[in-house]
Amino acid sequence: MSTPARRRLMRDFKRLQEDPPTGVSGAPTDNNIMIWNAVIFGPHDTPFEDGTFKLTIEFTEEYPNKPPTVRFVSKVFHPNVYADGGICLDILQNRWSPTYDVSAILTSIQSLLSDPNPNSPANSTAAQLYKENRREYEKRVKACVEQSFID
Amino acid sequence: MDTDNDNSLDRTDDFDNGDGKPEKMFTLKKWNAVAMWSWDVECDVCAICRVQVMDACLRCQSDNKRDVLGKQDCVVVWGECNHSFHFCCMSLWVKQNNRCPLCQQEWCVQRMGK
Numbered sequence: 001m002s003t004p005a006r007r008r009l010m011r012d013f014k015r016l017q018e019d020p021p022t023g024v025s026g027a028p029t030d031n032n033i034m035i036w037n038a039v040i041f042g043p044h045d046t047p048f049e050d051g052t053f054k055l056t057i058e059f060t061e062e063y064p065n066k067p068p069t070v071r072f073v074s075k076v077f078h079p080n081v082y083a084d085g086g087i088c089l090d091i092l093q094n095r096w097s098p099t100y101d102v103s104a105i106l107t108s109i110q111s112l113l114s115d116p117n118p119n120s121p122a123n124s125t126a127a128q129l130y131k132e133n134r135r136e137y138e139k140r141v142k143a144c145v146e147q148s149f150i151d
Numbered sequence: 152m153d154t155d156n157d158n159s160l161d162r163t164d165d166f167d168n169g170d171g172k173p174e175k176m177f178t179l180k181k182w183n184a185v186a187m188w189s190w191d192v193e194c195d196v197c198a199i200c201r202v203q204v205m206d207a208c209l210r211c212q213s214d215n216k217r218d219v220l221g222k223q224d225c226v227v228v229w230g231e232c233n234h235s236f237h238f239c240c241m242s243l244w245v246k247q248n249n250r251c252p253l254c255q256q257e258w259c260v261q262r263m264g265k
Contacts, residue, residue, distance in 0.1 A: 004200065004210040011201045064199060065243055097252040098244050099198035 005063045009033050012102040024106035026057065034059045038106055042145060043114045047138040051145035055085075055109070057102065067096040070105060074151045077144040079116040079127035087112070088122040198253055199240035205265070208237035231259040238263060 009028065016026060026038030036057040042048030054073040060066055070092055072085035080088040091100065091108055100108075121127030129137035189195075196202065200209040207225035228238040234253045236244075241258075249258050 002213055004208075004213055007209045007213060008200055015201075065247065097255075098240070099252045101201070 003061055005059060005061045006033050008064055009059060009102075015101060016103050019103070021103055021107045021110075024103075024110055026055075026102055026106055034061075036102065038102075040106060040110050040113070042148075043110060046114045047141035048113045048145060051148045053113075053148055054151060055106075057105070064098040064100065067092045067100075068105070070109065074148045075144050076113075076148075077123070077126050077140045078113065079118045079121045079123055079130050080112060081126075082122040086122070088120060197235075197237045197240055199236055199244060202237070204235055204237060208239045210239050211237075226263055226265060228263045229261045230256075231261050232256045233261070 010033065013028060013033075023041040023043065024038065026036050029035045029037060036059075038055045038057055040053045040055065042051030042053065052074070053076055055070060056073055057068045057070050059068040070087055072081055072087065074085075076085070082088065087109060089108065089112055091097070092105070116127075116130055118127040118130045126137065126140070129140065195204060197204050197208060202209055202212070204227045206212075211225040226238045227235050228241050229235045230251050232251050232254050234251050236252075244252060245258055250256065251258050
């Protein structure tokens with residue numbers, strides 16, 4: 001059955017393949033275009049560098065009028081990532097626009113890794129260390145980068 | 152471009168033909184005008200469903216909606232901000248947020264049509 005949401009996701013997938021943004025990749029799961037697996041590579045010149053962070057993206061039939069649920073599967077130590085992998089990012093909640101596609105979502109999350117927002121923390125330890133003890137923050141991030149190779 | 156220009160250079164060795172009038176160096180033999188056109192819209196793809204605004208939106212394509220003439224009846228809507236979308240796509244979005252999805256300005260319809 002082809003619904004508008006599914007057709008739009010096919011277009012998203014085509015665009016992601018034809019014009020792939022650097023450092024991110026994603027594809028629908030084998031039997032369900034509404035559930036995607038994605039990988040974000042840690043941006044250069046950040047403590048996340050070299051990390052391979054896996055995510056799942058779950059869409060509803062209301063896409064693109066409603067944002068998908070995006071969650072890190074890999075453990076990510078970051079001020080705006082919850083312990084369960086949930087992501088606190090305005091464009092995935094109240095600032096969502098139906099003009100976004102998978103490519104835009106993944107690149108936004110990638111830039112969130114480089115630029116955390118410690119003022120709306122999802123992980124208060126990470127937010128506090130980011131503000132007060134950058135050395136320790138980077139040490140904890142590097143530990144999750146190494147963990148990401150095994151996950 | 153016209154390449155047939157063997158005779159387009161009417162040049163003689165002597166500029167002055169003896170009657171005091173200088174010989175013309177060039178004669179225009181052929182003039183090819185080229186016109187360009189595009190749809191009179193700021194963005195030709197609906198940013199919501201990513202289909203050309205002049206085609207039916209994804210929803211209408213899958214519902215296969217047709218009007219009496221058998222054509223797909225899916226119109227374009229322009230906002231005051233000059234952004235255009237399929238009316239179908241936009242009417243679903245404004246129900247939850249009355250802002251232009253591209254520029255976040257408050258959405259006011261400027262005109263509708265094809």
